[in-house]
Amino acid sequence: MARITVEDCLDHVDNRFELVMVSSKRARQLAVGGKEPHLPWENDKPTVMALREIESGFVNASILDEKEEPETSLLMESAEVEEEGTTPPEQPAAPEAE
Numbered sequence: 001m002a003r004i005t006v007e008d009c010l011d012h013v014d015n016r017f018e019l020v021m022v023s024s025k026r027a028r029q030l031a032v033g034g035k036e037p038h039l040p041w042e043n044d045k046p047t048v049m050a051l052r053e054i055e056s057g058f059v060n061a062s063i064l065d066e067k068e069e070p071e072t073s074l075l076m077e078s079a080e081v082e083e084e085g086t087t088p089p090e091q092p093a094a095p096e097a098e
Contacts, residue, residue, distance in 0.1 A: 004048070008055045018061055019054070026050035026059050 038058035
């Protein structure tokens with residue numbers, strides 16, 4: 001796996017600030033947003049994958065204009081619990097240290 005440099009990524013975005021914004025948004029999409037990567041995973045963390053995608057030209061500053069998709073799964077879960085009229089099970093209390 002080749003190293004990714006800031007200079008390589010700057011060929012695809014305007015400046016370092018924008019690089020941080022684009023890579024962090026893309027990494028978040030990969031980690032928790034359910035988005036699929038454009039490149040094969042090579043045991044990379046989401047941040048490295050985001051930088052690889054920027055360096056390869058698959059991701060650019062237009063990602064900043066995309067609207068965030070709301071996390072409907074959590075909203076749906078809480079609505080189902082309210083409809084059933086039950087409360088979610090409580091977590092057992094942690095044992096107290098003596």
